[in-house]
Amino acid sequence: MLKKILQLIVVLFFTATGVMAQTVQIENATRAPGDILVQVDMLNYTDDVAAITLNIGFDSDLMDFTGISGTTLTGSWVANYNSTLNQVMISYTATPTGTGYPINGKLLDLMFFYKGGFSTDLTFFESTCEIADKNLAPIPSTYINGSVTQLGSDGTVSMADLTDQTIGNTLLMPVTIGGGGFGAVDAITLKIIYDPLQLSYSGLTNTLLSGFVASAGSGVLTLTWTGAAQDFTVLSTLFDVQFVYYGGVAAVEFAPGCEIASGLSWLPTTYVDGSFTPRTEVASLTISDIGATPGTAVQVPIVASGFGSSELGAITLHISYDDSLIFTGISNAFFTGMLVTGNSNNQITIEWSNQNNTTLLADDAVLVNLNFNYAAGGGEANVVFDPASLIQSTNLVNIPVTYVDGSVASFTVTFTVTDDFATPIADAVITFDGTTYGAGVYVFNNLGNGTYPYSVAKAGYLTATGNVVIAGADVTEPVVLMTLYSVSGQITYMGDNARPVGTDGTSTTTVYLKNPADSTVAYTTGTDASGNYTFTDVLNGTYFLDASTDIDATLSYDLTDAFVIFGIGGTLTGLQALAADVNVADGVDVTDAFIVWGSWSGGNIKVPAWIAQDWFFENPVVIVTSNLVGEDFSAICSGDANGDFVPIP
Numbered sequence: 001m002l003k004k005i006l007q008l009i010v011v012l013f014f015t016a017t018g019v020m021a022q023t024v025q026i027e028n029a030t031r032a033p034g035d036i037l038v039q040v041d042m043l044n045y046t047d048d049v050a051a052i053t054l055n056i057g058f059d060s061d062l063m064d065f066t067g068i069s070g071t072t073l074t075g076s077w078v079a080n081y082n083s084t085l086n087q088v089m090i091s092y093t094a095t096p097t098g099t100g101y102p103i104n105g106k107l108l109d110l111m112f113f114y115k116g117g118f119s120t121d122l123t124f125f126e127s128t129c130e131i132a133d134k135n136l137a138p139i140p141s142t143y144i145n146g147s148v149t150q151l152g153s154d155g156t157v158s159m160a161d162l163t164d165q166t167i168g169n170t171l172l173m174p175v176t177i178g179g180g181g182f183g184a185v186d187a188i189t190l191k192i193i194y195d196p197l198q199l200s201y202s203g204l205t206n207t208l209l210s211g212f213v214a215s216a217g218s219g220v221l222t223l224t225w226t227g228a229a230q231d232f233t234v235l236s237t238l239f240d241v242q243f244v245y246y247g248g249v250a251a252v253e254f255a256p257g258c259e260i261a262s263g264l265s266w267l268p269t270t271y272v273d274g275s276f277t278p279r280t281e282v283a284s285l286t287i288s289d290i291g292a293t294p295g296t297a298v299q300v301p302i303v304a305s306g307f308g309s310s311e312l313g314a315i316t317l318h319i320s321y322d323d324s325l326i327f328t329g330i331s332n333a334f335f336t337g338m339l340v341t342g343n344s345n346n347q348i349t350i351e352w353s354n355q356n357n358t359t360l361l362a363d364d365a366v367l368v369n370l371n372f373n374y375a376a377g378g379g380e381a382n383v384v385f386d387p388a389s390l391i392q393s394t395n396l397v398n399i400p401v402t403y404v405d406g407s408v409a410s411f412t413v414t415f416t417v418t419d420d421f422a423t424p425i426a427d428a429v430i431t432f433d434g435t436t437y438g439a440g441v442y443v444f445n446n447l448g449n450g451t452y453p454y455s456v457a458k459a460g461y462l463t464a465t466g467n468v469v470i471a472g473a474d475v476t477e478p479v480v481l482m483t484l485y486s487v488s489g490q491i492t493y494m495g496d497n498a499r500p501v502g503t504d505g506t507s508t509t510t511v512y513l514k515n516p517a518d519s520t521v522a523y524t525t526g527t528d529a530s531g532n533y534t535f536t537d538v539l540n541g542t543y544f545l546d547a548s549t550d551i552d553a554t555l556s557y558d559l560t561d562a563f564v565i566f567g568i569g570g571t572l573t574g575l576q577a578l579a580a581d582v583n584v585a586d587g588v589d590v591t592d593a594f595i596v597w598g599s600w601s602g603g604n605i606k607v608p609a610w611i612a613q614d615w616f617f618e619n620p621v622v623i624v625t626s627n628l629v630g631e632d633f634s635a636i637c638s639g640d641a642n643g644d645f646v647p648i649p
Helices: 002-016 559-571 574-580 590-601
Strands: 023-026 028-031 034-057 063-069 075-082 087-094 101-114 120-124 130-133 142-144 146-150 155-158 161-165 170-178 185-194 199-205 213-217 220-230 236-245 250-254 259-262 269-272 274-278 284-287 289-291 297-305 312-321 325-331 339-344 347-353 365-374 381-385 390-393 402-404 406-409 411-419 429-432 443-447 450-457 464-470 475-481 484-493 496-500 509-514 521-526 532-539 541-549 615-617 621-624 633-637
Touching (some): 023 120, 023 146, 028 034, 170 274, 236 274, 289 297, 325 339, 411 464, 559 590
Parallel strands (some): 028 146, 289 406, 484 633
Antiparallel strands (some): 034 101, 075 087, 185 250, 339 347, 450 464
């Protein structure tokens, strides 16, 4: 596609500059199956063309070349199909000798028998193509490829995407047929391809028609049938193809060469591929991701999990590894008698069997270690399970297993540590993958793929935590340590230092820094007996102060407060206004005075109309940008309109 785009750009360039590019172009043809013509054009050849050599490739499983027709230049034409090179070879010589002809249009038609169902490119082999003038000098030419695509569809032949399949079992792939144009089908040829490392063909079953002939080999299954015309206008299942499934996402695909025919006519058909996908199993075998120093020996454990009470009777593991590893054997086998029975071309086979085994494979147990020499050049070396790996019970029933690949690598993680003002920090302490290193150690080498937890700490900063994920490449991990600040001050009753709101052995006062957006508590601290508080480890930002206390406020109001509320309650502001509005309704008024008087006269027992809370605190905004933040704030008790109460912690 990219090449075709570049060719078109060349043509457009010459057009834009007033120079017409000399182009040989194959049509993009949409055709029904059967005998078809595909036009080839030669454009803008104003010089006399005396000789032409064209070599064109196509999918010979999809089309048969039958010749050329409609030639427009006078002379000698020869066209042949070279089955060895899979090319149509066309040559032309102008007659009489020494003459030539200009051309700007159709050159000829390519003739094919098109089997339909699939598309194919028609591709020039440009290195062997040539256009020459009457002096036999080459004429510079641009070659633009073409294609053949099926026109319409009379029906569909489909397979299915089958998920949740058990590795090792014999599976059935249904093949269905149906379509409005399939009313009289009398010949069927299906060509199905698959990966023989993932699937092994084992026959047909549930066949709708008798007489299907099957041949399979090297991952290609061909099925043919001829007989009396059948009506497939209603969707029907032709048969089920049986495969033994060895794992992985196994594609099962129709390939060019498929045919649905009626009489002597090939019917335009849509083919839908299928696949097998393994179920997610409880039991698993995992090849570990290992970090190692290049040029050293390395052990790669295969770790088991989820086998529970299954008694294993047979194990066959097929494993491939990259060129930067040299296999040297196995060790630490969980089961006695595990053997390497194959080792060639970077592939090994490990086998074991014991139908009398009673030893259970525990979770996180190492089944076996794979031993390698890791090349001095390092890099990532994958170690992967191949299809056909199999675990069986003592009675040789397949145990569903998820196989997880691993690798050996020598990746590097480099930390960059700055503060929240982008100033580098050179001496932070990093704990990486459970190990704490010295201050300033920021580079960690010879690591494998995987997830590595870390924390980065330095006094005066918030400790940063996270995970480094290595996935096939070195990692640079930027870490920002947020500076921590302190906020301190004193809580007093109505701003009077002689009346602190503090904490002693019988009462507790707690101070909060809250977030302005939602009033959630960001930080909490206590006070001393003098009402002093200090927050440490506060991040920069904007907060507001609040507090709570359990200091007894029973005697915080008296008759004097009732008279203050009655007389000047409407003029009170700030904390005193909050203290005076004991019923929390319509501001301070005479009702509040009577509620205070009634509660006082009843022995300082608050009447039900007293709704307000016992304590009110100022809520000053605190902007934290340095360690010099100090903020005193005040409190008052509900009902104490004149603010003369002396709290006793």
